Amino acid sequence: MEKYDAVVIGAGNGGLVAAIRLLQGGAKVLVVEKHNLPGGFATSFRRGRFEFEASLHELNDFGTKDNSGDVRALFDSLGVTDKIEWLEIPEAYRVISKEEKIDATMPFGVKNFIDKMVSYVPESKDSIEKFFELAKNVHAAQAYTNSVNGVTDQKVMLSEHANFVKVGSYSVNEVLNAIKMPKKAKDILNAYWCYLGAHCDDLSFVHYASMVYRYITKGASMPKMRSHEISLALVERIRELGGDIWFNTEAVKIITSKQDNGVEGVVLNGGREIKTRHVIANCAPHIVYGRMIDKVPEQIIRETNARKLAGRGFTLFLGLNKSADELGIENHNYFLYDTMDTVKQYELMKTIKNNRAQATVCLNRAYPECSPKGTTMMYFTTLFMSDDWGNVTAENYFKTKEEYAKEMIKRFEQDTGSKIMDSIEEISIATPMTYARYCGHPEGDIYGYESQYWDGLTPRLLMMAEDHKTRGLRFAGGYSMRLSGYSSAYFSGDITGRQTVGDIKKEG
Amino acid sequence: MAYRFKKQIFGFMDLLRFKKMVKVRREKLSGAPSTPLPKTYKVNETAKILHPGNQSVKLIDIVKDTADTKTYTFELTKKTFFRAGQYAVLRSNVGESLVSRPYAISSSPLTALKEGKVSLTIKKAGFFSDWMFKNAKVGDEFTLGAPFGQFYYEPLKDRKTVVGIAGGSGITPFYSMAQAIKEGSEEFKLILFYGAKTEKDLIFKKELDSLVSDNFKVIYVLSDEKKSGYEEGFITKKIIEKYVTEEFTAMLCGPDAMYAFVDKELEKMNVTGKYLKHEANCIGVRDVKPKKYKLKVNIKDNSYEIEASSDETLLVSMEKAGLKVPSRCRAGGCGYCHSKLISGQFSIAGADKRRLADAKFSYIHPCCSYPDSDMELTVPEG
Numbered sequence: 001m002e003k004y005d006a007v008v009i010g011a012g013n014g015g016l017v018a019a020i021r022l023l024q025g026g027a028k029v030l031v032v033e034k035h036n037l038p039g040g041f042a043t044s045f046r047r048g049r050f051e052f053e054a055s056l057h058e059l060n061d062f063g064t065k066d067n068s069g070d071v072r073a074l075f076d077s078l079g080v081t082d083k084i085e086w087l088e089i090p091e092a093y094r095v096i097s098k099e100e101k102i103d104a105t106m107p108f109g110v111k112n113f114i115d116k117m118v119s120y121v122p123e124s125k126d127s128i129e130k131f132f133e134l135a136k137n138v139h140a141a142q143a144y145t146n147s148v149n150g151v152t153d154q155k156v157m158l159s160e161h162a163n164f165v166k167v168g169s170y171s172v173n174e175v176l177n178a179i180k181m182p183k184k185a186k187d188i189l190n191a192y193w194c195y196l197g198a199h200c201d202d203l204s205f206v207h208y209a210s211m212v213y214r215y216i217t218k219g220a221s222m223p224k225m226r227s228h229e230i231s232l233a234l235v236e237r238i239r240e241l242g243g244d245i246w247f248n249t250e251a252v253k254i255i256t257s258k259q260d261n262g263v264e265g266v267v268l269n270g271g272r273e274i275k276t277r278h279v280i281a282n283c284a285p286h287i288v289y290g291r292m293i294d295k296v297p298e299q300i301i302r303e304t305n306a307r308k309l310a311g312r313g314f315t316l317f318l319g320l321n322k323s324a325d326e327l328g329i330e331n332h333n334y335f336l337y338d339t340m341d342t343v344k345q346y347e348l349m350k351t352i353k354n355n356r357a358q359a360t361v362c363l364n365r366a367y368p369e370c371s372p373k374g375t376t377m378m379y380f381t382t383l384f385m386s387d388d389w390g391n392v393t394a395e396n397y398f399k400t401k402e403e404y405a406k407e408m409i410k411r412f413e414q415d416t417g418s419k420i421m422d423s424i425e426e427i428s429i430a431t432p433m434t435y436a437r438y439c440g441h442p443e444g445d446i447y448g449y450e451s452q453y454w455d456g457l458t459p460r461l462l463m464m465a466e467d468h469k470t471r472g473l474r475f476a477g478g479y480s481m482r483l484s485g486y487s488s489a490y491f492s493g494d495i496t497g498r499q500t501v502g503d504i505k506k507e508g
Numbered sequence: 509m510a511y512r513f514k515k516q517i518f519g520f521m522d523l524l525r526f527k528k529m530v531k532v533r534r535e536k537l538s539g540a541p542s543t544p545l546p547k548t549y550k551v552n553e554t555a556k557i558l559h560p561g562n563q564s565v566k567l568i569d570i571v572k573d574t575a576d577t578k579t580y581t582f583e584l585t586k587k588t589f590f591r592a593g594q595y596a597v598l599r600s601n602v603g604e605s606l607v608s609r610p611y612a613i614s615s616s617p618l619t620a621l622k623e624g625k626v627s628l629t630i631k632k633a634g635f636f637s638d639w640m641f642k643n644a645k646v647g648d649e650f651t652l653g654a655p656f657g658q659f660y661y662e663p664l665k666d667r668k669t670v671v672g673i674a675g676g677s678g679i680t681p682f683y684s685m686a687q688a689i690k691e692g693s694e695e696f697k698l699i700l701f702y703g704a705k706t707e708k709d710l711i712f713k714k715e716l717d718s719l720v721s722d723n724f725k726v727i728y729v730l731s732d733e734k735k736s737g738y739e740e741g742f743i744t745k746k747i748i749e750k751y752v753t754e755e756f757t758a759m760l761c762g763p764d765a766m767y768a769f770v771d772k773e774l775e776k777m778n779v780t781g782k783y784l785k786h787e788a789n790c791i792g793v794r795d796v797k798p799k800k801y802k803l804k805v806n807i808k809d810n811s812y813e814i815e816a817s818s819d820e821t822l823l824v825s826m827e828k829a830g831l832k833v834p835s836r837c838r839a840g841g842c843g844y845c846h847s848k849l850i851s852g853q854f855s856i857a858g859a860d861k862r863r864l865a866d867a868k869f870s871y872i873h874p875c876c877s878y879p880d881s882d883m884e885l886t887v888p889e890g
Binding site: 002036037046047051133158162167168170174228229235244246247249289291296298299305306321387389391392394395398402405406421423425426427432434436437440442444458459466 | 552864
């Protein structure tokens, strides 16, 4: 039987980074991926003369050489930054809610952002400045926490990061109300909420503020050849470092020891067993504990049952046979909402019938050459906050997804005034069923476990050691301690990979 | 002075709340029920019907349609649904080789979903089909891949009327569409022009005639025979305009020579770009003097030294050697055979349909690549 120091299950963003960290730590590593491609959702696909990005709207926290973000620093230390050609996203976002007469286009850069906000909402100056000061404090506290691997000194936290500790337990709206931000400014500032997938009464301020801060101070980036370029660069690095990576290979079981319930090996599809004492699972604990491990302690079952599945994905991809100028598409990144009340919007997003929110990207506005001259490439994404797609039968599936896609296009046309319906040259529609098939996530979830108040970023990080209950088994990716999103998944792989290197060294 | 946040009357109360977060989460986690975790989920189960993966199937019926075509009907073991017009890969051991070929599904989507049956109509035209004609018998077991492909009606893109243009065995996806329109699994109007050499080469003529309705018409065009009730010659603008007055989307399935001819006719009618689609044909042999090369293939932790030939695709060489490697469209487009090139020179048949980053990081699609030197590849297991 083949023996590895560690097996990484799933070559998603978290798994790929974890594998590099393990290899850099001297471990012998096997990555198994059930799909024929790496990256999980970080991939691309071709239709006719278009190559569509499968999921990345913009990479947060990457920055530039002179203003490096944490993801760039991570990629530098992984040795992959220069394997990828990067481009910068021109502006933060445009948020539209026809219902509430909001149409705001926000720039990158703190000063620019504040000035623009004040131009839309003159009485917001004091509160938006306070927001960025708090966000800066949060970011500094997180940098400190990372620098000491999560083992913080309480005195340092209280003296140097008091604001972080004080805002730490509150939701986005609780803090914005406390700093007396006017409603319209809150609405514009909260536009990014759908990137985290919990409404702003529930979502932790710390989590949201740190994301916004990274976007606005570092800008956002895209790899030129779509996220597939990042995924292949990471695979390249794994191979350079001597790691093995097997595609079309599904891990079906994790063998655990009778003595300590710890990891002893992995069973692959077809029955082949791989001996290892360390597994990094880049997949849902619901799947791992639900069907990959035979005897799961009751406490772990309770803990897994306590978690809430987050947004289930739906994306419409369009290749259009006219240029963005001809079509009247002005911006790169749109957030279109039915209502700016995130709690109400979250409720509407529970059903196919009511959900019309969308985060829409026109890649040509960031990278005009992403599709042939005279064409435009767009993707429209939404989340479903319940299992409504579970009610769609196979027989009704194609009609349901096409009708829904049509509503998305209509909403975009209504809100922006552009006309795209007659220019569709290529179309592809990904539903929760697509995501369920592609990555095996329960219910087509693309956001891991929801960032609910009690299960948000801070408590997860504070309980990282305590959450590690099975010897030799750690998690990476959207379901783990950094929650979902590209940069978070990369960071989770970094953390979990380094922790596993520590585990291996302790064993000697 | 730096801003100091305070929400509650006394700042320390904010601190206490922060400290309680761990306790709150601990209680939430422990307080959940210990009911067993689900083994699966509704969406995931539906996804399995739409994308069933490989399944073992039993051949239950063989019908000889014409002198050189037979329809093979298989009993499915997994619940399966698809879009009329899609294909599936049929795989079997043939001597020392493990061979697979994509064939358009000729039966209807609801026949698969409700009766658990799928039919493939195969023309005797090459290595695998010859073998099928000679050897396949009722009761035999095969592996069938998941339905795949984009050759189907797209209501948001295509015009309400589709002009189908079929050449020879290219009729199969359209026969599935005609049945789908009747059973209600597809909703569009199909006007089908079906070209064949002579009347006796027409596959499914009786069946197609019986499906004619307001939403399905069929016009037969014979190239080598004059007969009343049939159009004669090739499928031209003139013939199309005789039967179609409205705007339409054209879908073509047949040999490449037919595409070259009909595309020109359609261009005269301004049916180009988004209104025109072709089903891709399998890549065949390259017209060069066969030259032998060494091909090293790494699959997981095994390596194989096999022989490749300059006139055959790398996929064919690997299949002939009995290697279990992935294959699906065999036309370079679907990317399922995505493999890492370690060393060697190759040529791609037709347009390069790889993703941009694949070319950058040296990944190739063996189904459409011919060797130009000794080569080494790392290939996923099929």
